[in-house]
Amino acid sequence: MQRTAQPLGVEPGEVLVTYYEVLLRQFGPQGWWPARTRLEVILGAILTQNTTWQNAARAVVRLREAGLLRWPRLRQATIQEIEHCVRPAGYFRQKARTIRTFVEWLDAMHQGSLDSLFAQPPETARAQLLALRGLGPETADAILLYAGRVPFFVADAYTRRVLARHGMISEKDGYAAAQRFLHQHLPADDKVFNEFHALLVEVGKRHCKRKRPECLGCPLEPFLQVRSNRKPQWRAEDPTVGNRFHTYARREDGIKAHDAE
Ligand code: SF4
Structure with missing residues (x-):
């Protein structure tokens, strides 16, 4: 049976922080960007x-x-x-x-x-x-x-694919719509954006392949539900969700903030 995620009745920030926690637990901190300066x-x-x-x-x-x-x-x-x-x-x-x-x-x-x-x-x-x-x-x-550590989420193809397959955005949504969704529901914190984007890329590379997702064994598989035609209906925003993100986003990235220019 074809399955998709339908986080009905759940607030999107809550879903995102749960994905973030699960991916971080599975893959660990990604240490992006791999650069010195x-x-x-x-x-x-x-x-x-x-x-x-x-x-x-x-x-x-x-x-x-x-x-x-x-x-x-x-x-x-x-x-x-x-x-x-x-x-x-x-x-x-x-x-x-x-x-x-x-x-x-x-x-x-x-x-x-x-x-x-x-x-x-x-x-x-x-x-x-x-x-x-x-x-x-x-x-x-x-x-x-x-x-620059300026909080703009990089809503690349990996990110959009995972969000769309989990019913959070439409498959037709482009870069701007996906970024709008993420900015609306995530705390505007560059460390959160940094780590979350890197984790979504990792799950995309390992499991959420473009042509054929390998859901079996994917850490986000438990969040898939039987496909339904209903659109996600989000609960009102929970203001404490941002705190959960911040708990996980205290890591420094190791890039020199003031390299010689
Ligand atoms: S591969 Fe993972 S992220 Fe992609 S749809 Fe399946 S469970 Fe979701």
Whole structure:
């Protein structure tokens, strides 16, 4: 029998915190973003567009070996040098151009200071990033969340797939709708967003595959219920739910908050 989650009569924040707890217990803290500095996070976020993290990581290694994970060297690098380094991540011309665009824009607009970028009101910083060629919502939010610790949930394909299969959003909902749902029902805490997103990616990779979900053995399987045509009917928001999240989100990410710029 086809099954889907129908958390009827339960408040969505309550469901989300339960998923968070279960995934954290199963997979442990994910330690995202796997980077040492904010510049490395930003370059990784650009490089992982339309490819696997493994390919992006290979490009990051080449950038490091070429010294291009340091701002002064990156500013001086030719576009050909950047292209050569980022080739393993695919779309290397496009990605090299995006990196160059970002660096030049940061210098012109924020005197090369990430602190200046991230100190702005969150929506302003996001709008500025989205105006740059090559940066879509997912990349902009990854930069804001993982480099700037600005709470924008990265509502990527893994996240949307799990939410949709558990009846929380529609399968037709896109990035913006999924992010709206999460922002509405989660505490606006960058550590919560960081860990929860990483955990959803993990369950997506291990179990919630695009074509065929492997529900058997998935930690979220107990929350699936027999498919019903009824839409989820959420209870009123419980103001204490946020406290449960905060209990689990005290970990530091290890990324230097003030790398040399
Ligand atoms: S694989 Fe896991 S997350 Fe995906 S639908 Fe099945 S139980 Fe849910």
